Amino acid sequence: MSDTTAAQVDxxxxxxxxxxxxxxxxxxxxxxxxxxxxxGDQPFLFHTGMRYLFPSVSEAIxxxxxLDQLRWISFGHLEADECGAMNQMLAAAPxxxxxxxxxxxxxxLADMCDRPPVPAPDxxxxxxxxxxRFIATPxxxxxxxxxxxxxxTTSTLLAGDLFTHTGRCxxxxxxxxxxxxxxxxxxxHATGLTSNLAATLTQLAELNPTTLAIMHGSSHxxxxxxxxxxxxxxxxxxxxxx
Numbered sequence: 589m590s591d592t593t594a595a596q597v598d599x600x601x602x603x604x605x606x607x608x609x610x611x612x613x614x615x616x617x618x619x620x621x622x623x624x625x626x627x628g629d630q631p632f633l634f635h636t637g638m639r640y641l642f643p644s645v646s647e648a649i650x651x652x653x654x655l656d657q658l659r660w661i662s663f664g665h666l667e668a669d670e671c672g673a674m675n676q677m678l679a680a681a682p683x684x685x686x687x688x689x690x691x692x693x694x695x696x697l698a699d700m701c702d703r704p705p706v707p708a709p710d711x712x713x714x715x716x717x718x719x720x721r722f723i724a725t726p727x728x729x730x731x732x733x734x735x736x737x738x739x740x741t742t743s744t745l746l747a748g749d750l751f752t753h754t755g756r757c758x759x760x761x762x763x764x765x766x767x768x769x770x771x772x773x774x775x776x777h778a779t780g781l782t783s784n785l786a787a788t789l790t791q792l793a794e795l796n797p798t799t800l801a802i803m804h805g806s807s808h809x810x811x812x813x814x815x816x817x818x819x820x821x822x823x824x825x826x827x828x829x830x
Contacts, residue, residue, distance in 0.1 A: 595641075595648035598759035600807045601742040601799040603627045603717055607648040609641060610756045615775065617755035621669050624746055624801045625652055626739065629716025630659035634737060634746045635803060636673040645673065646680060658684045660715065662708075664748030664803070665731035666696050675702045687713070689724050692733035712740065727780040728788040738795050745797035745812060750789075751819065752778065753805035760799075761806040766818045768805065770826065781827050789820040 593610045600606045607623040623635040623645055631653055637645045649655050658681035663670035678684055678701070686705040688697055697705040708722035719740040726732050729749045737746040753768035754775070773779055797812030808815060 595644045596759070597648050597651050600624075600760045600801060600809070601739075601744045604739070604742060604744055604799070604801065605652050606759050606801065606807055607645055608759065609637070609644060615754040619754055620757060620804055622801075622803050622805075622807075625649055626715065626718050626720075627653060628718050631657055632660040632662065632715050632718065632720065633658055633677065634801070635663050635670050635748075636661060636677050638668045638672040639676060642673040642676045646677075655680050656682060660684065660713075661686045662688055662737060664725075664736060664746075665734040666692065666700075667731070670748070670803075674700070678702050687722075689722060689733060689735045691724070691726075692735070695733050708735070713737075717741065723792065725788050725792075726784070727782050728785055729779040736792070738792075738797065742799065743795075743797050743812075744799040744801055745792060745795060747792075747800045747802050749778065749803055750792075751800060751802045751805065751808070751815070752776070753802075755805070757806040759807060760809050762808070762810045763806075764818075765800070765802065765806065765808045765815055766822055769819060770822045772804075773823075773826065779823065781823060785823055786820045789816050789823075793817050793820075 595609045598606050605625040609621050612618040626632040686701050690707045693705050713720040720737045724735045751765045751769040753772045793813040793816035800808040800812045
């Protein structure tokens, strides 16, 4: 996957920046790998990208703020595209710490992080400009330790691999993201179609997000709750059909 485009930076919600790299050759339309940088008193990065993307992702961060100002690093679950460059980020940002759910720390991060990781609090994680809440989502969309963050300040759900879709996409769309996500699911079979999937998506819908920060594809602006409920319905139909 060495043939990539340069990382693009777009503000998708107030003080939330999408860093996006399009990689050809993954599906016939290519595939995007996105990170999200939340600025504020304690800048927060959601996803690091793979190790080989560190040079371009770090340069993209520098277009928004000095890399050494990064304070927090998190991601949805343990996977190369989510946290492959974690220790490279820690080395470049001496005050940064990885923050995640206690399960992820117990299973992997206590061993993998070059600096001790920090467990996400039960309440709000206030980074000065954004109030973030960690939501454990085991096995949704995949991995036991999975979890997402919701920014109460901007009503943005850092949605990780939910709504994954292919292609070279605009940074932000008001169009439906469910149909493209279900098409991608038919291709990748990446989602754990477990009994708690619908309940977890409903829990996320009840947050009423107005922005969905999506890791692979366009982010969504609008009625995020409706998108999440429609995604749950789409998965239910998929399970029923199988």
